[in-house]
Amino acid sequence: MQNIDQENAFNFSPRFNAAFLYELYGGDVKTAVHIFTETYNQVNKELVLAAEYFKQGDTAALKKVYHKIKPLFGYVGLDDVQDMVQQFEDACLKALHATDIQYQYNTINETITGALENIKTETERLEAHINKRA
């Protein structure tokens, strides 16, 4: 979002789509911290809701939750996770019962749990970068 100061630029970990993140945030590391933190908190919150909907067998509500969190992974440069959430969303749409998508549900949650760990670690790196520059 602003010209990148090469010397002070933050190097995103290989797990993340660095090219897109540079384009999205430029050198604005503070905004990146804000978005990474928001994403981490919101996804955690929504997963609790998702578990409840899955228990109730409400696949329509379940789909809505994953639809909502899907772009968040894009904002933190985890495009592959965003695509996988899209696939799960499609599976929700086709499912007649929640039990039909039990396997996909477990798989996507495992993926998301791993992604959240990556986001948390990257947020800490971003914060450390800010502190180093201060």
Add this chain to the structure above:
Amino acid sequence: MKFSSVIVEDLQVAADFLKKFCDKCGQVDVLAHFTNAEDALKFLTENVVDIIFLDVEMPGASGFDLMDQLVYHPQIVLTTSKTEYAYDAFQYNVTDYLKKPFTYQRFLEALQKVYKKRETDGIEAEQEDHIFIKADGKLVRLKNDDILFIESMGDYVKFVTADKKYITHNTIKNLETKVNPQRFLKVHRSYIVNLSRIEDIQENVLLIKGHSIPISKAHKARVMQKINIV
């Protein structure tokens, strides 16, 4: 001149980014942010904006439901994480379609489309100085200047000029998109008026050549924006 806008988006992160982009470009004022279509509609009934940055899937009514209920036609920039809505977006004649997440550069491209559409709409509108209507078993040419107002009569509408009335099979909803938007404005679900023929406005009624025409609450803000108040 800056564009006025609202953001209708249930994802806070996406709304934050959009607001940041609007502030950064210096060409778009964000008047409000809503997380659902219902609250946005309430605001848009009483306020007129140039652009709506609109998400499609939200809790409750969708972005398309909101567009269906708008009484005027601001430019719509859809912001969604799904490409499947592209066909519907085309049907609704939206200005642009941004897939979340999008960059500042992509946002600027959307803004260029907003400028271009405003220009094109203006040129097309200036060129249309008449319409043809089916009446009395023939096509009758009516000059925009001659039409005072158009009134709904169920499945028919009445075109009223200074010296004649024409009744034709049509609806106000259909005509709303056909008449020159620079000259005509829907002021009530049953009336479209020629803006240049309004003589005076008192509260919720306007007068054209002795005809009193009601202005509905939903259309009042748009009317007040369109007339030239000094």
